[in-house]
Amino acid sequence: MSEFHLEPKPSGAIQKAAEQSVPVTGTEPSGFFTQLKGFWVTFSTMFKKPNTIEYPEVKPEVAPRFHGRHQLNRYEDGLEKCIGCELCAWACPADAIYVEGENNTEGNQISPGERHAKVYQINYLRCIFCGLCIEACPTRALTMTNEYEIADDTRQKLIWEKEDLLAPLRAGMLMPPHPMYPESDHHNYYRNEIKESHPSQETKAGGQN
Amino acid sequence: MNNASIILDDPTWVIVAKGVLVFALCVVLTLLSVWGERRIVARMQMRMGPNRVGPFGLIQALADGVKLALKEDIIPAAADRAVFVIAPIISVTTCFMAFAVIPLTGEVNFFGEQTIMQLTDLPVGVLYVLATASIGVYGIVLAGWSSGSTYPLLGGLRSSAQVISYEIAMGLSFVGVFIYAGSMSTGDIIAAQSTWWNVVVLFPSFAIYVISMVGETNRAPFDLAEAEGELVGGFHTEYSSLKFALFFLAEYVNIIAVSALATTLFLGGPSAPPGLGFTSAWLGGWFSFIWFFLKVLAFFFFFVWLRGTLPRLRYDQFMKFGWKVLIPVNIAWILVVATLRLLTQQGASQFVIAGFTGAVVLAVLGAMTIYDRSKIKTEERANQVEPMPEPSFPVPALPTSLALKEKEGN
Numbered sequence: 033m034s035e036f037h038l039e040p041k042p043s044g045a046i047q048k049a050a051e052q053s054v055p056v057t058g059t060e061p062s063g064f065f066t067q068l069k070g071f072w073v074t075f076s077t078m079f080k081k082p083n084t085i086e087y088p089e090v091k092p093e094v095a096p097r098f099h100g101r102h103q104l105n106r107y108e109d110g111l112e113k114c115i116g117c118e119l120c121a122w123a124c125p126a127d128a129i130y131v132e133g134e135n136n137t138e139g140n141q142i143s144p145g146e147r148h149a150k151v152y153q154i155n156y157l158r159c160i161f162c163g164l165c166i167e168a169c170p171t172r173a174l175t176m177t178n179e180y181e182i183a184d185d186t187r188q189k190l191i192w193e194k195e196d197l198l199a200p201l202r203a204g205m206l207m208p209p210h211p212m213y214p215e216s217d218h219h220n221y222y223r224n225e226i227k228e229s230h231p232s233q234e235t236k237a238g239g240q241n
Numbered sequence: 242m243n244n245a246s247i248i249l250d251d252p253t254w255v256i257v258a259k260g261v262l263v264f265a266l267c268v269v270l271t272l273l274s275v276w277g278e279r280r281i282v283a284r285m286q287m288r289m290g291p292n293r294v295g296p297f298g299l300i301q302a303l304a305d306g307v308k309l310a311l312k313e314d315i316i317p318a319a320a321d322r323a324v325f326v327i328a329p330i331i332s333v334t335t336c337f338m339a340f341a342v343i344p345l346t347g348e349v350n351f352f353g354e355q356t357i358m359q360l361t362d363l364p365v366g367v368l369y370v371l372a373t374a375s376i377g378v379y380g381i382v383l384a385g386w387s388s389g390s391t392y393p394l395l396g397g398l399r400s401s402a403q404v405i406s407y408e409i410a411m412g413l414s415f416v417g418v419f420i421y422a423g424s425m426s427t428g429d430i431i432a433a434q435s436t437w438w439n440v441v442v443l444f445p446s447f448a449i450y451v452i453s454m455v456g457e458t459n460r461a462p463f464d465l466a467e468a469e470g471e472l473v474g475g476f477h478t479e480y481s482s483l484k485f486a487l488f489f490l491a492e493y494v495n496i497i498a499v500s501a502l503a504t505t506l507f508l509g510g511p512s513a514p515p516g517l518g519f520t521s522a523w524l525g526g527w528f529s530f531i532w533f534f535l536k537v538l539a540f541f542f543f544f545v546w547l548r549g550t551l552p553r554l555r556y557d558q559f560m561k562f563g564w565k566v567l568i569p570v571n572i573a574w575i576l577v578v579a580t581l582r583l584l585t586q587q588g589a590s591q592f593v594i595a596g597f598t599g600a601v602v603l604a605v606l607g608a609m610t611i612y613d614r615s616k617i618k619t620e621e622r623a624n625q626v627e628p629m630p631e632p633s634f635p636v637p638a639l640p641t642s643l644a645l646k647e648k649e650g651n
Contacts, residue, residue: 070550071546073550074285077284077285082283082284083287084287084288084289
C-alpha cells in the first residue's frame with residue numbers, strides 16, 4: 033500500500049497538527065442538566081434588547097459603498113458625462129439598462145465630445161444592484177448612490193428615465209445644451225481640468241466650440 | 242357538595258350563557274395567544290415581534306384572521322369536496338367540546354344563580370376529553386386524505402400516528418390521577434387536590450402528561466406533521482381562507498384545552514396556590530378564575546418556551562420516545578401508585594409503606610446503573626477500530642490523520 037502514495041508527503045506543520053488533533057468522540061449527547069442550559073439561553077435572551085431596527089421610523093445608515101439607485105453625473109460646467117456608449121447596457125447581467133446614443137451637434141451639445149445619450153433608462157424591476165454597469169462606465173458618468181427607498185406600485189414608475197437619474201445642477205453648473213468650455217476639447221474634460229462654467233457658455237443657442 | 246350537584250340545578254339560560262362564554266373565551270384566548278406566542282418567541286430571538294397593529298400589536302391576530310377570511314377559498318379539483326369541507330369543522334368543534342367539562346372558577350354567583358363556571362360535570366369527564374381529542378384526529382386524517390394530494394396525505398398520516406401514539410401516554414398519565422382521586426370527574430379531581438396538588442404527589446404522571454400534551458397538539462419540538470422542509474404545510478397544505486383559519490383556531494384552542502386540563506388534573510384547577518386560600522372568597526368567588534387563568538398562561542408560556550428552545554425531533558426518535566420510554570415508564574409508575582394506594586386503603590403500617598417506597602427507589606437506581614453500564618459497553622464496542630485488511634490492488638493513500646491513527650494501531 034505504501035508505494036502508491038498519491039498524496040504529497042505531509043510537511044512538518046501538518047504532521048504536527050495531525051498528531052495534536054483531538055479525535056472526534058461519539059455523538060452521545062451531554063448530560064441531562066447540560067441539555068437544560070438551552071432553556072436558560074432562550075429565557076435570558078427575552079430580557080435583552082432586540083436587534084431590530086424599526087425601519088420606517090428609524091432609517092439605518094448604510095455602508096459608504098452601498099449599492100443604491102444609480103445617478104448620471106455631470107462635469108463641473110453642467111455637461112453630462114454620459115457619452116451614450118452603451119457599455120453599461122452590455123455589462124448588465126439582468127438586461128436592465130437601455131441606452132440610445134445620439135451625435136452632439138452645434139446647437140445641441142449635451143456632453144463633451146462626439147456623442148451623448150438620447151435615451152437612458154434603467155428598469156428597477158430587473159436591476160440586481162450588482163454594480164457591473166458602474167465598473168463598465170468609461171467616463172464615470174454612471175455611479176451608485178446610497179438611496180435605497182425606490183419601491184413603487186406600478187411597473188411603469190419603476191422604469192427610470194434619464195431625467196430621473198441625472199444628478200442635479202450644482203452651483204457653477206449650466207443646464208445643457210451649451211457649448212464646451214472655450215479652448216478645450218473632451219480630453220480636458222476627461223482629465224478633470226474644467227472646474228466651472230465659463231460666461232461664454234451661457235448661450236441659449238449653444239453648440240459652438 | 243360536589244360540582245355536579247351545584248351545576249345540576251342551573252336554569253337553561255345559565256347553561257346557554259355559560260356555553261357562549263366558554264366559546265368566546267376560547268376564541269379571544271386564541272387571538273391573544275397567537276399574538277403572545279409571536280411576541281415571546283420574537284423576544285427569545287432578539288426580535289420585536291408584531292408591534293404595528295393596535296397597541297403593542299395586540300390586534301395583529303385579529304387582522305390576520307380578517308385577512309384569512311377575505312382570501313379566496315380554493316378547493317382543489319382532485320379533492321373530495323364534502324370531506325374536504327367537513328374536516329376542519331370536525332377539528333375545531335372537538336377542540337371546543339373539550340372545554341365543556343373544565344371548571345374555570347370555584348363556586349360563584351352568576352347573576353343571582355349560585356353555580357360554577359363549568360358547562361357540565363360528567364362522572365367520566367376526563368375520559369370525555371380524551372374522546373373528543375380522539376375524534377379530533379379524524380379532522381386531521383380526513384383533511385389529509387380528502388385534499389387529493391401527496392404531502393397533505395403524508396402529513397395527515399404522520400399527525401394522526403403521532404396523536405394516537407401520544408394519546409396512549411396521555412391516557413396512562415391520567416390513570417395515576419384517577420387512582421389517587423378515586424374519580425374521573427374533573428370536579429372531584431380538583432376536590433381531591435385540596436391538601437396537596439397532584440403535581441407534587443404524582444410528579445411522574447405530571448411530567449409524562451406535559452410531554453405527551455406537546456406531542457398531542459402537534460407543537461414544536463414535536464411538530465413533525467408541519468415539518469416545512471419535508472411536508473410543506475402537512476395536512477392543511479391545500480387549505481386556504483376560512484377553512485385554514487379553522488385549523489389554525491383548532492390548533493390554538495387545543496393548546497389552551499390541554500393546558501386547562503393539565504391545570505385541572507395537576508395544579509388544582511381554579512383553587513388558589515397554597516397559602517393564598519383566603520383569595521378564593523374575593524370578588525364573590527370570581528377571583529378563582531384569575532388563578533385558573535394564570536396557571537393556563539404558565540402552561541402556554543411553557544409551550545412557547547419549548548418552541549423557542551428545542552429543535553424538531555426526527556420522526557423515528559419521536560415514536561421511539563413515545564412507545565419505548567413514556568408508555569413503559571408510565572405503566573411502571575401506575576403499578577407503584579396503585580400499590581401505594583391499596584396499602585394505605587387497607588391500613589398498612591407506615592413501616593410497610595416506607596419499605597415499599599424504598600424498594601422502588603432502589604429498583605429505579607439499580608435499573609439506571611445497569612442501563613448506564615450497558616451503554617458504556619456498547620460504546621466501547623463501537624469505538625473498537627477493525628484493522629483494515631491489506632488490499633491486493635493499488636489504492637490511494639489515506640488522509641494524513643487516519644494514516645497516523647493506523648500506524649499507532651499497528
